[in-house]
Amino acid sequence: MTSAARTLLERVWDAHIVEHAATGDDLLYIDLHLVHEASSPQAFDGLTASGRRLRRPDLTLGVEDHNVPTASLRLADPLSRLQVEALRRNCAVHKVELFRLGDPRQGIVHVVAPEQGYVRPGMTIVCGDSHTSTLGAFGALAFGVGSSDVEHILATQTLPLARPEAMAVEFTGRLPEGATAKDMILALLAEVGANGAHGHVIEYRGSPIGALSMEERMTLCNMSVEVGARAGLIAPDETTFDYLASRPHVPGDVQWDTALEYWRTLRSDDEAVFNRTVTLDVSRLTPHVTWGTNPGQAVPLSGAVPDPELISDSVERASARRALAYMGLRPGTLMTDIDIDVIFIGSCTNGRLADLRAAAQVLRGRRVADGVRMLVVPGSGQIRRAAEEEGLDRVFQEAGAQWRLPGCSMCMGMNEDRLEGAERCASTSNRNYEGRQGPRARTHLVSPAVAAATAVLGRLASPADLS
Amino acid sequence: MKPIIEHVGRAAVLRRSGVDTDQIVPAEFCKRLTKTGYDDVLFHTWRRDPDFELNDQRRAGATVLITGPDFGTGSSREHAVWALRDWGFAVVLATSFGDIFRRNALKNGLLAVALPEDVVGRLSDLAERDAALEIRTDLRRREVRAGSLTHSFDIDQRARRLLMAGLDEIDNTLDRGKAIEAYERGRAPWMPTVRPAASADVPVGGRE
Known part of the structure; x- marks a missing residue:
């Protein structure tokens, strides 16, 4: 580990390197793997076909969300039913906790994981879903992958990855009445274009970010992938810690203090260098x-x-x-x-x-x-x-x-x-x-x-x- | 996976920017449980238009897709890569790609090669003029050749090595089992493990 100034991305990344590969990429440990019915069946099939086991069922959470009906609990569409049943079977076989249709904890995977307290600052979180970027709102490195990578994580709890570039999006000014986090991200999209940040992880910074609630931060980070970024990040602060303290699953008291001490270090150093910086003044922002x-x-x-x-x-x-x-x-x-x-x-x-x-x-x-x-x-x-x-x-x-x-x-x-x-x-x-x-x-x-x-x-x- | 050293094939040209994975395979076809058999749904909606580029009979059997910037953005669905592969494409040449798509392509031996805009433009012109034009994508030399045009490309070391050796990445990582175990022993105790909530309903407020 170097003593040079680091970005938040580098801090979280460095803490998850299992080992460096000769080819220049890192084998990165994944702290939480979320699976849903639409992107996981082929991955579980691959795992079974190759005779491999699910390495960490205790770091894996299944949620039914993409195919489920919202008018009633009745899964009428036969194809949707097959996919949901495959997830139920896979979670049962591999002893993975599953939030099923009708479970009071069920919902959209990126909504329920933080709601339950499974998303904490400094973690690495992956799901076979591009909007995993939502969870960067907590200062966790969270990103979407395809089914092959899902299978890789099921088998190894790691991913070999090249370190992405760090991009700073500096918001300035004060968000006016009537403008929201959604308008902030739409304005950013209008500015840099869809896929304008590809190859990067965005860190959202500046006083307007500090003023946002956790929910608004999730809205912002959610659409990082629309800007083309691998992930979005926001350094955790008191707003984050307050949110976490009221979750069902949070660390016990002793661990909480240890965790809190560490979480407070999760920010970019003042001298840290970003590969790219975009500044956006929000003081005249209107609905987009x-x-x-x-x-x-x-x-x-x-x-x-x-x-x-x-x-x-x-x-x-x-x-x-x-x-x-x-x-x-x-x-x-x-x-x-x-x-x-x-x-x-x-x-x-x-x-x-x-x-x-x-x-x-x-x-x-x-x-x-x-x-x-x-x-x-x-x-x-x-x-x-x-x-x-x-x-x-x-x-x-x-x-x-x-x-x-x-x-x-x-x-x-x-x-x-x-x-x-x-x-x-x-x-x-x-x-x-x-x-x-x-x-x-x-x-x-x-x-x-x-x-x-x-x-x-x-x-x-x-x-x-x-x- | 079969090793890939180079690929030679005829091209189809799709002059569009921001072809997202919802266009490559609409969500309704992502309910299938398999990794194969998606050729029938590739560009499902666009193919209903008789003038769509891939409906041109002169392009039948094309294995190289030349397209505009931001190809494969959006949803992480690997179905997009499976469909392109099932259709017969082995190479996609574009100005830029969605990050997840590019990674998924690599995992399935679909070469996704980024080239400068003017090179994509010249290649598109050449291929549009001559449907029989053969395009060579050479991983060893890291270059694309078509007629009189030769252009080198960047590809990261790991991707190139995986493709050329046809390696199974999971096997590779499982070989690092000892390092993974060592890492796991040092993980912070406050990291969450997934377990049922204390009560059947969801508790709100208060630490455990």
Whole structure:
């Protein structure tokens, strides 16, 4: 270990090196492996076929989330059922704890793992799911992998990896009323582009980050992968420790003190060198919304659909033209003039209690516009119960929205919650790709408050437009 | 995995940026339990368009895909790589890739090679003009050759070694069992282990 100044990434990385390989990469120990039904069956099959054992069932947690229905507990789709049953069988055979459909702890994997206290600063956490980056909010190095890497971790609890580059995203200023963590990440995406940070791990820094709750930090880190980053990181602070102290599974008192002492060291040194730095002033940030078919195609909600002909790069210009054709939009149309058919509030990006509160605050005493369908899908069973204790379910239902059971829902087309035909959706999820919410579906990514205001007016709107 | 030293094949050109893995294989086809048999769902939605590049009969049998920046971004689904491989692609040449896709490709012996934008542009022009053009991707020399064009590429040492030797990475790591055990003995006691919560319902508040 060197005494030179280190970034937070380097600190966490160095603490997990099992050994250096001659080829320059490191064998990295994985502290927690999360598995879900969609990316794990091939990995478990590979493990079984090669006669290998699951090395650390006690560091592995299974969750059913991608395929599960949210209207009832009945898994009607036969293919979804097969995949969920495969996970149940694999977890039973390998003695892995599983949060099944209907379990009060069940929900979206990236929501329930931290909720249960399994996510702590300084850990390495992997899941066969790109939005594992959510968990970087705790100062843990958390990233998504494919099924082959899932199998590698099942067998060895490690991954051979080349050290990524460190990128600093420095937020400055004070986040104004009406702007949220979702708008911070959409603004960053508009600035550097989807995949603009590939090959890097982003550390989010600056006073606006310190002011965010854990839930908001998770929203921000969640979409690090949309910026193309391997992971997002936020140095832990008192906000983090307070959150952890109230979890079901936290270290006992003696270990807590030891852990806390260590967690406080988890930050980048003042002299640490980042491979790249981007600075973003948030003091004039307003609600953002996407217009196209990748998350980097975002503008302020007060803006208009851009003109592809003004883009100089020919491949990008062609992609923007394709995006507008797919989205059924014309250059120059004001974003707030775009009519919306469906509202989706939920997902690992914005399906936590604070998100539901923000949406309910806008909807209280108001109605979802005629002809608009609205789904509210809590990220976990615990969030659903907490929301019901506050009466948020009644606010949503009285407004005309559907109050659903936890799951990934309409974030992607793997379960029954999908858009019909070319329906247009204001969605609090993370991806506006072609076909993401259904084969011809059109998605506009927004914050929960904007989604709720949009529900009331039937067109893209911010809460400020309601008064 | 079969060792790969070089690959020679004809190309299909897809001049698009940001081809995410949802386009390569839509989520509804990720409910299958297998690692093979995804050729029928590759670019499932786009293939319904008769003018889609891969529907061009002159490109049948193409094993090299030349495409724009940010190929394979988004979802970590390895199905995207399985589908490209099942279709018959052995090499993808692009300006840049999604990180997870690139890693998944390596694991399945699909060569994902990043080249500068102007080189991808020239290769695309050449391949579009001549459907019979053969493109050679040489791992040993770390270069791509097509007609009069030769360009070297970077590939990390580990990836190159794995591909050329056709190594099973898990076997490799299992050989390091002693080092893993040694690491495990030194892990911090506050690291969580997964176990059932104290009560059937979820407790809120208070340390154990």
